[in-house]
Amino acid sequence: MKVIVDEDKCCGAGQCVLIAPEVFDQRDEDGIVILLEPEPAADRHSAVREAAAVCPGAAIELTEQA
Amino acid sequence: MSINEQVLSYPIPSDAALDPPGEWAELRGKCPVAHVKLPSGDQATLLTRYDDVKEVLADPRFTRLLNAPDAARLSATDDGGLFNSEMAAIIPDGGEEHQHWRRLVGKWFTAKRMNALRPQMARIAEGLIDGMVERGAPGDLRAGLGFPLPVYVICDMLGVPAEDRDQFSYWSDTLLNLTRYGKDEIEAAQAEFFQYMSDHLAAKRTEPGDDLLSELIAAGGPEDGGLAEIQILVTGMALLVAGHETTANMIGKMVSMLLADRTRWERLLAEPALIRSTVEETLRLDANSGFGLPRYLKEETEVSGTVLPKGTTVICSMAAANRDESAFEAADQMDLTRSPNPHLAFGSGAHSCLGQALARTELQVVLEVLLRKLPTLELAVPVTELERVEGLAVGGLRTVPVRW
Numbered sequence: 001m002k003v004i005v006d007e008d009k010c011c012g013a014g015q016c017v018l019i020a021p022e023v024f025d026q027r028d029e030d031g032i033v034i035l036l037e038p039e040p041a042a043d044r045h046s047a048v049r050e051a052a053a054v055c056p057g058a059a060i061e062l063t064e065q066a
Numbered sequence: 067m068s069i070n071e072q073v074l075s076y077p078i079p080s081d082a083a084l085d086p087p088g089e090w091a092e093l094r095g096k097c098p099v100a101h102v103k104l105p106s107g108d109q110a111t112l113l114t115r116y117d118d119v120k121e122v123l124a125d126p127r128f129t130r131l132l133n134a135p136d137a138a139r140l141s142a143t144d145d146g147g148l149f150n151s152e153m154a155a156i157i158p159d160g161g162e163e164h165q166h167w168r169r170l171v172g173k174w175f176t177a178k179r180m181n182a183l184r185p186q187m188a189r190i191a192e193g194l195i196d197g198m199v200e201r202g203a204p205g206d207l208r209a210g211l212g213f214p215l216p217v218y219v220i221c222d223m224l225g226v227p228a229e230d231r232d233q234f235s236y237w238s239d240t241l242l243n244l245t246r247y248g249k250d251e252i253e254a255a256q257a258e259f260f261q262y263m264s265d266h267l268a269a270k271r272t273e274p275g276d277d278l279l280s281e282l283i284a285a286g287g288p289e290d291g292g293l294a295e296i297q298i299l300v301t302g303m304a305l306l307v308a309g310h311e312t313t314a315n316m317i318g319k320m321v322s323m324l325l326a327d328r329t330r331w332e333r334l335l336a337e338p339a340l341i342r343s344t345v346e347e348t349l350r351l352d353a354n355s356g357f358g359l360p361r362y363l364k365e366e367t368e369v370s371g372t373v374l375p376k377g378t379t380v381i382c383s384m385a386a387a388n389r390d391e392s393a394f395e396a397a398d399q400m401d402l403t404r405s406p407n408p409h410l411a412f413g414s415g416a417h418s419c420l421g422q423a424l425a426r427t428e429l430q431v432v433l434e435v436l437l438r439k440l441p442t443l444e445l446a447v448p449v450t451e452l453e454r455v456e457g458l459a460v461g462g463l464r465t466v467p468v469r470w
Contacts, residue, residue: 011168011172011415011418012169013412013418013422014177014178014423017176017178017423018342018423018426027173028173028176028178030173031169031173032169050405053408054406054408056412057415057416058124
């Protein structure tokens with residue numbers, strides 16, 4: 001799985017950090033998303049999928065590899 | 067007469083405090099773009115489908131400029147209340163200016179900061195619950211816990227004294243209640259509130275504290291990358307109001323929804339790991355979330371195959387959208403494990419609720435502490451006796467009688 005985040009779409013809601021804190025963080029200066037793990041380990045995939053599905057800015061894009 | 071031809075009065079009343087009006091399902095199915103009449107008598111267009119509401123809330127053509135001359139007034143008072151006020155227009159509506167404001171203020175509401183507040187929130191909740199226990203059962207969970215907790219937290223973040231909370235509650239109510247107050251009362255309350263915040267900011271300029279407003283002042287004016295004085299003032303007022311009624315009401319509604327069928331409470335006692343998904347599910351199913359979000363259309367646009375002319379006022383009912391069967395499986399059922407749960411309770415897109423991480427954290431902490439301290443909690447009245455507060459832009463229950 002590869003994760004891409006779009007800082008322009010990010011509205012700083014923090015849902016991704018609450019759901020998958022190992023993969024996402026927010027910048028202290030403006031609350032915008034920081035991607036910690038662009039290729040997260042398999043045990044984090046379901047949390048990352050949930051974070052992407054509920055992101056209010058639709059700022060998280062996933063590519064799933066076979 | 068079918069629902070397509072009649073002009074519904076909005077908000078649509080519901081017979082039961084926790085249940086949605088039957089019209090929602092009918093509107094989603096047959097009339098997703100409906101004509102409604104607001105408390106002011108003005109007409110607006112109501113959206114109830116998930117895809118439409120989500121799209122419109124994230125579409126910059128649907129603005130928040132409800133003070134436009136041809137925008138529908140929500141309430142009968144001249145300035146139409148909170149959403150129509152000139153004050154609301156001081157915070158930039160869109161584009162880079164809005165993003166700048168959002169990021170300056172948003173840094174205070176990150177998930178990390180909210181997580182850091184957890185121990186403090188838990189202590190406040192424990193203290194409030196101890197107070198309820200001392201006073202003895204039955205007690206009102208709304209007055210004893212739901213209202214004070216978010217108020218203490220937001221007052222602390224803004225550096226305003228929690229002792230003044232009765233005043234804030236009144237000012238907040240006059241701004242958010244669409245039917246209860248007359249024009250003179252609202253104007254007087256707004257003027258007092260404005261003066262209070264203005265004095266408070268003057269004091270913070272002389273003696274800055276470790277709080278959001280002091281930091282906004284320290285960031286300097288627009289020329290230094292900060293906000294204008296009036297913007298800081300309105301931001302302070304907006305956050306105080308927003309931090310007041312929303313989560314405060316949601317705590318009572320969440321607990322009521324869970325206790326309405328006590329097997330839900332028992333499941334949470336057995337599986338506290340479900341607290342996070344449970345909070346999201348109660349937010350999704352909150353049938354009494356309030357007015358919804360109004361938007362003003364500055365150019366002709368199409369929604370669900372209907373052309374909306376320029377100047378249309380649109381009301382997005384997130385609560386109706388959150389029960390859309392095309393977006394959620396068994397949408398009318400409460401599923402404490404639902405995941406993902408992309409509900410629209412906090413809106414969607416660039417304007418989605420700034421304080422949502424705060425609200426989520428408060429709701430999770432309250433539920434955690436309640437389950438731990440009062441595992442025997444139950445409603446002290448039948449669900450059918452719970453009553454809604456009428457007229458509020460943000461819905462709530464009048465009282466939440468509980469025993470333990």
